[in-house]
Amino acid sequence: MLSEWVILVTSFGYLGILFGIAYLGDKRADAGNSIISNPYIYALSIAVYCTTWTFYGSVGRAAVSGVGFLPIYLGPTLIAAVWWFLLRKIIRISKTFRITSIADFLASRFGKSAFIGGLVTVIAIAGIIPYISLQLKAVSSTFNVLHLYPALERVPKSVEITIWSDTALYVAIIMALFSILFGTRHIDATERHEGMVAAIAFESLVKLLAFLAVGFYVVFVLFEKPGDIFSLAADSAPMSMLTHMKTSLESYSSWFVLTLISVFAVMFLPRQFQVLVVENVNEEHVKKASWLFPLYLFAINLFVVPIALAGKITFFGSSVDADIFVLTLPLTYGEKFLALFVYIGGLSAATGMVIVETIALSTMVSNDLVVPVLLRIKALQHENLSSLLLNTRRLSILLVLLLGYLYFRFIGEAYALVSIGLISFAAVAQFAPPFLLGLFWKGASRRGAAWGLSIGFAIWMYTLIFPSLAIAGWIPISFIDEGLFGIPALRPYHLFNIEVFDPITHSVVWSLLANTGILVIMSLTGQQSVQEKIQAKLFVDVFKQSPMLRGSPVWGGTARVSDLTGLLVRLLGQENCNRALERYERRHGISLSSIKEADAGFVEFVERELSGAIGAASARVMISTVVEGEDVSIDTLMRVLDETSQVIEYSHRLEEKSRELETATQELKRTNERLKELDRLKDEFISTVSHELRTPLTSIRAFSEILCDDIDMDREKRRELLNILVTETERLTRLVNEILDFTKLESGTYSWAFEEVDLVKVIRESLRSSGQLAQSTSAQVSEQLPRKAVMIVADRDRIMQVIINLVTNAIKYSGENPKVEIRLHDEGPHVRIEVADNGPGIPHEEQERIFEKFHQITDRRTGKPHGTGLGLSICKRIVEYHRGRIFVQSSPGHGATFIVILPKKQVAP
Amino acid sequence: MPEFRKKIERLTALLIGGILLLNFPLLAIFHRDALWFGLPALYMYFVTAWALFIALVAVILERS
Amino acid sequence: MIFSKRGYSRVERNKILIIDDEPQIVRALELLMQREGFEVRSASDGIEALSSIEDAAPDLILLDLMMPRMDGFELCQKIRSNPAWKNMIIVILTAKGRDIEREKGMALGADHYVTKPFSTREVVQLIKSALEH
Known part of the structure; x- marks a missing residue:
């Protein structure tokens, strides 16, 4: 329908625009004038969560299982509600310790363990490859559909053609080159990729607009209003399943598990960790993103069900794949340019995911797999490693994409988009137990994490990857039906003969159960090394530590400044090294050239810089090669840490005490005021009472004296005076009674x-x-x-x-x-x-x-x-x-x- | 910072409420053939509950 | 008019103004003063008293403090602010017994301060000796 050239030119034109945005973003970042430093760009970059799986797969899934596509978006919506404190803690830790990836995070948390870092990297690669293959599949098949339509039967199946004529291979190669251009232009991987984030945010915007465009077209142009779609669909018997949605939920356990793993995926997928944590510019942006990102998910899913229904109605009886309804609907009704826009939207979704994912993975591969090995090779001990590191990264990007292609070609094509994605989610879910427990529980130990992750990963392989190999024909299919060695309790979809779960739920339930259980039990029973305790404390209590701690003496031995700067040059390159050192000199107001012996602060600084480039575990090994004498005085360090936190604790308590004192003082003041007031009132009362009593008394005394003095007073006069005396006495009596009454009432003794x-x-x-x-x-x-x-x-x-x-x-x-x-x-x-x-x-x-x-x-x-x-x-x-x-x-x-x-x-x- | 604590408590409560609202058994209430405004009840329930949840998070976080 | 005989014997009788809001006390004081032969007038509050003074200035006033409309302190102040009434003797007769009030009264220009209930003999003695000087 559309010529290959139009599609290709549009595709490359679009990629060119992306590259332009990225270039601009980097330029602005270098000029210190960031374009990504606002919560809206941050939220859009998080939407890299929505890949082609969302863009094409949601409709596909909705066409099969109704609302079954929703948990993948409800999970992130739910967890985003608590990002304000959960994600902020992760960001704070990562910024403090210059964490560069999720592997680095877990390795650091568990005593800077190189093993954990490597293990996480391996799991991530194994888990992500199907996910990447999904993007390749989507891009290549939509490309084919777009230019072959309506002759869809000519869309080639990979198995029928040679590798060299497979569109997906070229898509993989082009994407690899593009990612390399994007992510590894810098020698130093520690700096954030501002340009990339800007491009990703733009892509999120494009895919949202493209999807909304189809949605509006279908709902308001094809059917005039959404109600029409539903009533039309309800009338035709085969589609009642979808509109009633009664049988659409396979089971609630599956629903719950999908929600759960999407919660984990949105935070622990390497690309999500990259945009959420590593690329975060400002912790405060989390606040707006906590509801803007869910709002994005809401918007992009609003039209999924109507589109799915419209596809079902339009293609009733034909074999059009529901996964490409989004594209075939406008094509069928002759909307070429809308279809092209949709294709670009899908391309956005795919490239966004692939770029960030491969960059994140390549950092992990080089820092957590390759560097630890390189450091052990004697011959490289004094080589300049910075260009080697960069090439390692480039190579790993290419490798990951090629592996993705191979998975697609030999295994993946048998699956729908969503099913492939869920396999990845299940793998990434393995990071959740050590990550979340490690974040809040100091007791989570390295051994527990290592074993938990390994066993969880093994169960995932056994229950999801091996069966897919069997389905693809690489191992006998009897493995699925009869179990390993023909033991029914070992059937990969029905471990221990439990048959209630679908494969994904089954795999997640068993692997997470084992992972968490092992982590908890081994942590409770085993001993943590001192290094582990330190890291656990630093992570869990990150908000309680003073910034002072950054300069604490982590290294007990001595090291020469020249050795340390040598390390920096080897791993960062001369230019970056100079920049870092200048920064250090400026901050501390010293000149390093005049100092021979490095102080602990400088050693710590170098370790941090190295961590940014090669990960915490490797950085530690590097530093230990140049520090002489007592390796690390861990006891001292532990004491310092304890003291620091004790001091902080103590000052917290002091503050609290002084606050209490202050309130007590105020309370006393108030009471005193009240007492004074009462005293004043009492004084006034007595004064008034005595005044009242004196008045009749005065008359009585005066008249009595007058009568006394003048006994000859005439009768009339005398009677008058005596009458006055009587009434005044009565008045006095009444007054005394009333005062008594009043005081009784007042004091409550009546x-x-x-x-x-x-x-x-x-x-x-x-x-x-x-x-x-x-x-x-x-x-x-x-x-x-x-x-x-x-x-x-x-x-x-x-x-x-x-x-x-x-x-x-x-x-x-x-x-x-x-x-x-x-x-x-x-x-x-x-x-x-x-x-x-x-x-x-x-x-x-x-x-x-x-x-x-x-x-x-x-x-x-x-x-x-x-x-x-x-x-x-x-x-x-x-x-x-x-x-x-x-x-x-x-x-x-x-x-x-x-x-x-x-x-x-x-x-x- | 009691204000900060209060925010955290509210958000956590909202999260728990959201989990309950979007899972069995509350979800099963809406598994019916009824139409709301011409749309299936369950679908409408999701759309409204979802939008409401996002709005509440926004209100809690953005209200100073 | 029992006590009037002695009073008429004098060429000029001293004029006294009694100011109090308690009618019984006014009555008692009137009796006392008339018995001594003074020319007695009375007023039940400050304003009434002031107009009475303006009519004909008395030689001595017996002044209560707690009165409606214009209290004793205010009246005392008004009298002392008029130079024509400089020599008028002011005796405060009050049920207010606190030192602070006595000081205030004296400061405002009163000549004597007597606390109620008073001894009639002492008051008469005080008035007589005050008028002789």
């Missing part, structure tokens, strides 16, 4: 006598008591009481006191012609007592304050206060003790109504 009382009776009785006052002032007191008894639980005498007080106040404060009315309303759970007068009323601003103690309201007309100022305050306290409310309603000039609301029942106080 003993209450709650009982069931009839409020109507109580009010009548109160009115009788205040009758005398009413008479003397000729006040009219009226009542409005219910006929029936109103029973409430209350302290009878106290309630009476309240009513008498209110009525007396009402009479006293009423004007010339006092009218007082008392009313009682039964309001269900409450009663409402109202005492209304026709006095001058109470101004608004006084209405709250009249209930405060010693607040006397002044008579408007005489300007004189009445009473002690305690009465209402006592009433308020009594009512509140009954869990009731007292308040006044009044507008000046229209009298005042005091209202008491009391609950009928009392909860036990």
Whole structure:
């Protein structure tokens, strides 16, 4: 349909653009003006997770198993929720110790073990090769489909043609060259590949747009709206499986396991570790990426099901592979350019994955497999290794891609895209137990990790790789059906005769179980070496360590500066070495040329620089060749570490102590303030009380003395004076009683006598008591009481006191012609007592304050206060003790109504 | 840093909730022939639960 | 008017103003002062007192401190701020017994400070000797 040349030119044009972006990114990075230093680019680069497997395979899988493609994207979405602390810890560790790959990370964690580094590399290569072959398969077959369409029967099968006419081989070679150009232009692999990240982010954008374009085309152009696709599909019987999705989940165990291994894959696949951790510019970017990346996954999967259904409907009855629906749908409807765009999207997905994956793998191969061997070769001891390292990397990229091609040609073609990918996921899942346990548990030991990884890897090989060899015809098929040596319990898909799992679930369950179990048991039972303990501590407690620790004396022996710089030159090249040394001199303000003997800080610095280039394990070996005398004073180091963390711990505790002290001081201050306030109030109370007492006392004393002095006073006069004496004495008595009442209420020492009382009776009785006052002032007191008894639980005498007080106040404060009315309303759970007068009323601003103690309201007309100022305050306290409310309603000039609301029942106080 | 701790606790709770929501047995509730807005119930459930989860993570992380 | 006979014998009687918001105390003081032959007037708060003083300045005032509208301290200050009333004798009669209040009263220009309840004889003695000087 499209000529080969158009496709080729477009492909190379696209790769050229990528290369341009990468070149620009590197230039900007060199100029110190990074274009990738923002969370959006970071999130897009993480989307290198979506390969051709996503781009083509999701639709393929959806066409077969409905929502079965989803766990691969749900897993990453879920784990991204905790990246904010999980991933940040990993990044912090990796930045601190210049970790360059996942192999380096695990080797470092387990005592800088070269064995672990090598083992992880081997597992990674074995696991990733099928995955790479998947990309080759996708690119070559889509290329063929695109230019042969509609004659799909002419798309060649690899087995039928010679290697030299196989498109996939050329795809592999071109990709290898491209990756080499991209990833190994620099001599120093430690620097981040800013240009590559920029290109990857761009690729993520392209593949997303391409997929969304097909999605929109299918949903809104071909079918007008998504509902149509579903209803059309539901009508035709063979497709009901997909729309109902009832039988689509093979089993929940498979669902769960797929979710789990995709969680591991998104973090531990070498390329994911590369973009997430090694290429991370700023820890803070993790925050946005934690939801932007899942959002990307969500967007790219939104149209998967509709496209799968549309393909099923369109190609019903024909043999078109569901894996290439994305491409064949636009082709069938004559949308050539859309198809070309889709092909470019798929190419993006493939190249993105291959570039990052091979660069990550090549670093691992050279640092964790080749360098350890080179270091043991005597003849190379003084050679300049930097160009050798670079060539090792280039060669390993080529090798990985060729292995990928071979897997594709001889094994892979029998599988669907997704199945191949899952084999890789299962392999990478083996890194999870040592990685995650090692991250949080200091006790995880090197031996445990080594054995766990080995056994897990072996089970993976036995349960997934060997059977695929059998299916491809390289070993007898009876291996699958009858088991090794014909033992049924050793059947690779049904170990121990368990038949409930599908092959992937089966493999993951057994390998992870063995891996984790061995790691835990051996860690618990074995001893860790000192070196292991140090590394475990440094990793697990990375957030607790002070930056000071970086310069701690890790090396006990002595070394010459020239030897150390020699090492740097050998492994980094002269130019990079000079740059590193300049940096060191600037930072420490010293000139290295004047120093002969290296201090521990400089040794540590060189080791770190070397780690970046050749991995932690190898760097350690290199350094040990030039440090003389006591190799590493590990006991000292351990002590230093312990002391450092003790100091930090101690200062944490000190800080905490001082915070506690501060709060205690503040607490004391507050208490003191309150006591002072109470003291002031008490002082005021006494002063007011004594003032109140002195006033009647003054009259009494003065009149008594006058009477005493003048015994001849006439009868009339004498009676007047004696009357004054009587009322003043009464006033004094009342005052003393009220003060006593008040202090009792205030201090809570009053003993209450709650009982069931009839409020109507109580009010009548109160009115009788205040009758005398009413008479003397000729006040009219009226009542409005219910006929029936109103029973409430209350302290009878106290309630009476309240009513008498209110009525007396009402009479006293009423004007010339006092009218007082008392009313009682039964309001269900409450009663409402109202005492209304026709006095001058109470101004608004006084209405709250009249209930405060010693607040006397002044008579408007005489300007004189009445009473002690305690009465209402006592009433308020009594009512509140009954869990009731007292308040006044009044507008000046229209009298005042005091209202008491009391609950009928009392909860036990 | 209590604020930081709170964030971590919320995110962890969200992760656990997400795992439960997207696995057996809660998932089995939506295995039915019913259509929601013309689309199969299970498919709609995934789309909404997924979007909601992402939104919650964003809210927790971005709210200062 | 029992006590008036002795008072009339003098050519000029000393004028006294009683200022207190407690009617009973005012009544008692009136009786006492009239018995001594003084010309007595009364007021129940500061403002009333001030207008009474403006009408006719008394020789001596008996002043309570706690009063509505204008309290004793304020009135004391007002009187002392008018040079015409420089020689007016101010006797504070109050139930406020704290030292701080006594000091405040004296500082504001009062001549004597008596705490309630007081001895009638002592108060009469004090007033007499204050007026003689």
